[in-house]
Amino acid sequence: MSKVTLKVLTDEDIRQIHNTSLQLLQEVGIEVEYEPAVEVLKEAGMRVEGRRVFFDPAYVEKKVAEAPHDFTLYARDPKHNVHIGGDDVAYVPGYGAPFVIDAGGNRRPSTWEDYMNLLKLAHMCEEMDLSGGMLVEPNDLDDRTRYLDALYAHIRYSTKCLMGSSYGADGARDTVELLAPVFGGKDAIKEKPVVITLINTISPLKLDARQTGALMEYAKWKQAMVIASLVMAGSTGPATLAGALAVQNAEVLAGITLAQTVNPGTPVVYGSASSITDMRTGSVSIANAEAALLTASTAQLARFYGIPCRAGGGLTDSKTVDGQAGYESALMLMSPVTAGVNFILHTAGILQYWLCMSYEKFIMDAEIAGVIRRFKRSIDVNENTLALDVIKKVGPGGHFLTQIHTKRNHKTEMRKPVLSDRQSYEGWSKEKLTTEQQAARVWKKMLAEYEDPGLDEALQKHLQEYIEARKREITK
Amino acid sequence: MILEELKEAVIEGDRELVEELCQKVLDEKINPVEAVENGLIKGIEEIGRLWTDGEMFLPDVMMGADALKAGLDILGPELSKAKAAGDAKEGKGKIVIGTVKGDIHDIGKNIVAAMMTAAGYDVYDIGFDQDAAAFTNKAEEVGAQIIAASALLTTTMGEQKELVDYLKERGLRDKYKVIIGGGPTTQGWADEIGADGWAETANDAVSLCNKLLA
Missing domain, CATH: 1.10.1240.10 (Methionine synthase domain)
Known part of the structure; x- marks a missing residue:
């Protein structure tokens, strides 16, 4: 295990939460609003009343143990393959916001142009391990078919791994149909997962038809999924964090059990976006001490089950790229990375509790994520790094700037900032740029430097034809 | 006592x-x-x-x-x-509230309903996943002044427009004040669909009702 490991719960705490979740699954059950899922679980021996499925604790434990401890997601360019699990952390851009906030704080509905810009930034940005999923809602495209445009864009304009559509069984099927020809066919992708999809439960204690339909379809093709719960402590879950975790855990275990029932060995990630309710307004608040605790304890729970984990992100309730956005996002990235979370959705770009994306925030979060990834790597202690010889050589009162040891080691030991200003006052005061202004320069330069990775012409044509045919079917 | x-x-x-x-x-x-x-x-x-x-x-x-x-x-x-018998005061006004068709998110709506109740309105909560007819029928039944429709998803916001159009088609549009709210909605959206008002928070929703019925 990594040397940097934040723990907020004892082993006994974890066991109590686990037991409470099993009790909830057995005694209260989960409302499953998708008939095929109810059938599959019934066949597996679960007690069913209407749509309420009561899970047998021994069965849940057995099924959860069948999920892989870690897995690799395969990218169009193998250098972007991503290992999910162990001590690794994968950073993934913000997901699903219907608004963009421009520099200066002006909010507007997001568009397809924003989608493409953010996709290019995700592809270019070194800190992002995946190109992401629904980067923003393209409000100017037909909402019935926009997921097809989004999938095509990821395949066509980035060579990093992507996230699939959770738009029911149809969305999942389309995702598989579009990706299979790019990766050597359906049999090939069954062996090597090429897509990971966010499947959300409905808190408290529900699985809805759309997400569950997608879950079952992806499991059939053994494609990876993040099965995530979002309990808002105080409204969609108990106000006490332990109780909120018990609810979250029951939902996620139910989802994982279903996936492993459909197809044992399907790669899944234990996910949480749980947070608290602001008790004055009823709004979700996603960046605070309680959320950071829920995030870290989720990592511990996932480790207890031996499954990779998703939680946290560059999260904030702030409406602009300001001090609050900075300190909240830093906390909400520090907690998961140091606690051992493996997959961080919403790493970059989020403002106003997931509702908004910001280009400038994207750049700031990537910087925070880079700093924290470096922190997680900890301190290598060995003969070279202890540097006894060079310290002897320099001796008292000397300096290390002209030592070959310094020249050789500083680049790997010290992360160089992309955004942070380290100039003198005089240097900074020439332009007096704020973080937001500086970040705007960075993303504009990145977009200007984007290079099209290309895609085989025949394949492009095939994918486009498939999409056109599907669009005709869906909109007819 | x-x-x-x-x-x-x-x-x-x-x-x-x-x-x-x-x-x-x-x-x-x-x-x-x-x-x-x-x-x-x-x-x-x-x-x-x-x-x-x-x-x-x-x-x-x-x-x-x-x-x-x-x-x-x-x-x-x-x-x-x-x-x-004319012995009691009439309430401040009657409001029909619900979450639109296809949308099961009702916490925000419940909060707004509670705030309206606390502010002295008679609130008729029709629940979630309710179509335009359900809103309209309830409003007709109780003699409401305001219809409040909530949507949390970009995919269900269209139902708020449905409601306004439904009232228009039946010649009932001027009989009610229609107000909307929910995560992805905006004043711009309210203007676009011809609603009478939009509020971002529960407190704003109460102020909006006070203003509309003043």
Whole structure:
């Protein structure tokens, strides 16, 4: 295990939460609003009343143990393959916001142009391990078919791994149909997962038809999924964090059990976006001490089950790229990375509790994520790094700037900032740029430097034809 | 004194106690108009004041509104008689509220409904996943002034427009003030679909109703 490991719960705490979740699954059950899922679980021996499925604790434990401890997601360019699990952390851009906030704080509905810009930034940005999923809602495209445009864009304009559509069984099927020809066919992708999809439960204690339909379809093709719960402590879950975790855990275990029932060995990630309710307004608040605790304890729970984990992100309730956005996002990235979370959705770009994306925030979060990834790597202690010889050589009162040891080691030991200003006052005061202004320069330069990775012409044509045919079917 | 007890029970959000006390009002033939106006309503007004001062939180307001409603349900028939006889004051106004078709998110809507109740409105909550006809029928039935529709998803916002169009088609548009809200909605969206108002928070929603009915 990594040397940097934040723990907020004892082993006994974890066991109590686990037991409470099993009790909830057995005694209260989960409302499953998708008939095929109810059938599959019934066949597996679960007690069913209407749509309420009561899970047998021994069965849940057995099924959860069948999920892989870690897995690799395969990218169009193998250098972007991503290992999910162990001590690794994968950073993934913000997901699903219907608004963009421009520099200066002006909010507007997001568009397809924003989608493409953010996709290019995700592809270019070194800190992002995946190109992401629904980067923003393209409000100017037909909402019935926009997921097809989004999938095509990821395949066509980035060579990093992507996230699939959770738009029911149809969305999942389309995702598989579009990706299979790019990766050597359906049999090939069954062996090597090429897509990971966010499947959300409905808190408290529900699985809805759309997400569950997608879950079952992806499991059939053994494609990876993040099965995530979002309990808002105080409204969609108990106000006490332990109780909120018990609810979250029951939902996620139910989802994982279903996936492993459909197809044992399907790669899944234990996910949480749980947070608290602001008790004055009823709004979700996603960046605070309680959320950071829920995030870290989720990592511990996932480790207890031996499954990779998703939680946290560059999260904030702030409406602009300001001090609050900075300190909240830093906390909400520090907690998961140091606690051992493996997959961080919403790493970059989020403002106003997931509702908004910001280009400038994207750049700031990537910087925070880079700093924290470096922190997680900890301190290598060995003969070279202890540097006894060079310290002897320099001796008292000397300096290390002209030592070959310094020249050789500083680049790997010290992360160089992309955004942070380290100039003198005089240097900074020439332009007096704020973080937001500086970040705007960075993303504009990145977009200007984007290079099209290309895609085989025949394949492009095939994918486009498939999409056109599907669009005709869906909109007819 | 039972009036004071009723007020305190509402402030405490103690639904069972409110029900018990209201039953006592009926059994002992205490004036129901007195019980409502100088008991229950005084309680909800106190909640409203404490809320505005930042001393109360959502559970306090929502449980207080629930307790009030439970009391009104019991005293309702007697109260109607009194109203018919012209002995009771009319409420501030009637509001039909719900979450639109295809959308099951109702926490925000419930909060808004509670705030409206606390502000003195008669609130008719029709629940979630409700189509334009359900909103309209309820409004017609109770003689509402305002219809409030909530949507949390970009994919269900269109139902708010449906509601406005549905009212127009039936020549009922001018009879009601239609207000909308929910995560992805904006003033721009309200203008686009021809709603009478939009609010981002529950407090704003109450102010909006006050303004529309002023």
